[in-house]
Amino acid sequence: MLINEYTDAHRLFLQASLSERFFTEETAIEIYLQDQETFTEFMTTLNAKLNSIDLEFRKSHNEEDGSAVWALVNTNGDEIAKMATEYTPIEISFFRRLIELIVTADDESFSVSSITALKEVVKLKTSISKSNGEILLQRFVDDKWLSRSRGGRxxxxxxxxxxLQYYLKKEFEDYLSECILCYDIVTKGQRCEMAQCKARFHHHCARRYFDSKNNKKCPNCEIVWDSSNVIGDCDSIDSGSRPKRSNNQTTKKNTRSQKLEVDYDQMDQDDDDDQMEQNDE
Structure with a gap:
């Protein structure tokens, strides 16, 4: 592919995006100078220059509404380790643990409650207090590393x-699914109701796919597709409760999640026992 010359327009675009690193495609198009190349050519030229320093602008879509977004991402190594400039090692350990809890959550809910998140602060035996843990969680949200739903998940x-795409796929390959249409990671969307079927869609990808079909059938197993069978935090969508799946089986995914729940239940019991001992004294 012929790459156009890297110009001041590309430099200005890069400078404007460094402060955000994450913006809508509409904003990106407003920044770039339209009297140069087409937008696609412009981004190709820019990425060709950035590849030498392990950076690239990557396009994806908002899982909630399907809107196109661009992000400046690192293409080499553990991006979490690079958070060291913003967070302490203890805070990064907490964030890693939150990612594990979210990705391995039961029944593909891909979310964790604030109570569970704060319990993890205690479980990690860090110097972070509960109140500071709440502040840190809000900071993760403000810095756009985490999302918080209406229900507080x-x-x-x-x-x-x-x-963190490379890290997520490397560490949690057995727990993450790709959208059958766009091949991006899907943590909010729809799934086939058959437990053995791996078909997953983002909500916007499902609409795009089924709008052209006379019958809504799973593209994998051809069972009738039920759009109310969702994955992700139900508080963030309009469908409300999560329906049960047909022929559900205990899998590696929910087995690990159940173990996490048992750990928290045991921790609650230990706290109760400690309180009873103090009362006896």
């Missing part, structure tokens, strides 16, 4: 999915 933000 935390999930991966689009920034995390884009910038």
């Amino acid at each position: 935390y999930s991966l933000s689009l920034r995390s999915i884009l910038e």
Whole structure:
């Protein structure tokens, strides 16, 4: 592919995007100078220059509404380690643990409650107090590493999915699914109701796919597709409760999640026992 010359227009675009690193395609098009190349050519030229320093502008879509977004991401190594300039090692350890809890959550809910998140602060035996833990969680949200739903549950933000993509796929390959249409990671969307079927869609990808079909059938197993069978935090969508799947089986995914729940139940019991001992004294 012929790459156009890297110009001042590309430099200005890069400078304008460094402060955000994450913006809508509409904003990106407004920044670039339209009297130069087409936008696609412009981004190709820019990425060709950035590849030498392990950076690239990557396009994806908001899982909620399907709007196109661009992010400046690192293409080499563990992006979480590069958070060291913003967070302490203890805070990064907490963030890693939150990612694990979110990705391995039961029944593909891909979310964790604030109570569970704060319990993890205690479980990690860090110097972070509960009140500071709440502040840190809000900071993760403000920095767009996590999203918080109306019901107070935390999930991966689009920034995390884009910038931590290599880390997520490497560490949690057995727990993550790709959208059958766009092949991006899907943590909010729809799934086939058959437990053995791997078909997953983002909500906007499902609409795009089924709008051209006379019958809504799973593209994998051809069972009738039920758009109310969702994955992700139900508080962030209009469908409300999560329906049960047909022929559900205990899988590696929910087995690990159940173990996490048992750990928290045991921790609650230990706290109760400690309180009873103090009362006896």
